[in-house]
Amino acid sequence: MNKWNKRSRPLRLERRFEFPTYELTRDFLDRLGELSEKRKRFPDVSFGKTYVNLTLQPESDENDAPLTADDMNFASEIDDLTETE
Amino acid sequence: MNKWNKRSRPLRLERRFEFPTYELTRDFLDRLGELSEKRKRFPDVSFGKTYVNLTLQPESDENDAPLTADDMNFASEIDDLTETE
Numbered sequence: 001m002n003k004w005n006k007r008s009r010p011l012r013l014e015r016r017f018e019f020p021t022y023e024l025t026r027d028f029l030d031r032l033g034e035l036s037e038k039r040k041r042f043p044d045v046s047f048g049k050t051y052v053n054l055t056l057q058p059e060s061d062e063n064d065a066p067l068t069a070d071d072m073n074f075a076s077e078i079d080d081l082t083e084t085e
Numbered sequence: 086m087n088k089w090n091k092r093s094r095p096l097r098l099e100r101r102f103e104f105p106t107y108e109l110t111r112d113f114l115d116r117l118g119e120l121s122e123k124r125k126r127f128p129d130v131s132f133g134k135t136y137v138n139l140t141l142q143p144e145s146d147e148n149d150a151p152l153t154a155d156d157m158n159f160a161s162e163i164d165d166l167t168e169t170e
Contacts, residue, residue: 022127026118033111042107042134049127 004056004075011067013056013075017082022049031081041074054078089141089160096152098141098160102167107134116166126159139163 004013019025025047032052036042044055056075058065089098104110110132117137121127129140141160143150 022122029114029118033114037107044131044133046129046131048129 102137
């Protein structure tokens with residue numbers, strides 16, 4: 001979790017992942033897609049050949065919703081996706 | 086090609102694609118990944134649950150490189166990826 005940056009307006013967590021090859025970038029995106037479907041959470045993703053930037057917003061759609069333990073857990077699960085490399 | 090917006094500084098083509106479901110969004114991203122590997126071109130991509138934003142820059146890395154016929158063809162090939170829906 002320590003590699004995620006917390007930003008405000010709107011409140012969100014951001015993290016950049018870098019990969020040596022496009023193949024590894026796509027492997028990560030595939031795992032992220034599976035996790036997203038499992039958790040029914042669909043973060044905003046930007047990627048290029050060797051990087052992925054992720055933005056996680058609080059699960060609640062309400063204004064000023066705080067980041068919850070569920071949000072933090074989801075971020076940690078994303079971190080775990082890189083451990084197979 | 087007419088749905089791509091040409092922007093400057095830096096010169097680029099942008100297009101937004103929208104999909105009714107996350108599954109169709111991922112199908113498109115999978116096809117885009119295959120095309121990217123085939124053409125060895127890796128555009129910047131942003132996506133969420135039901136949209137994909139694409140940015141294509143000129144294939145040449147040189148400053149002030151123009152958009153070429155190859156760039157336009159690549160954009161058209163991306164357009165064709167949505168035709169199976």
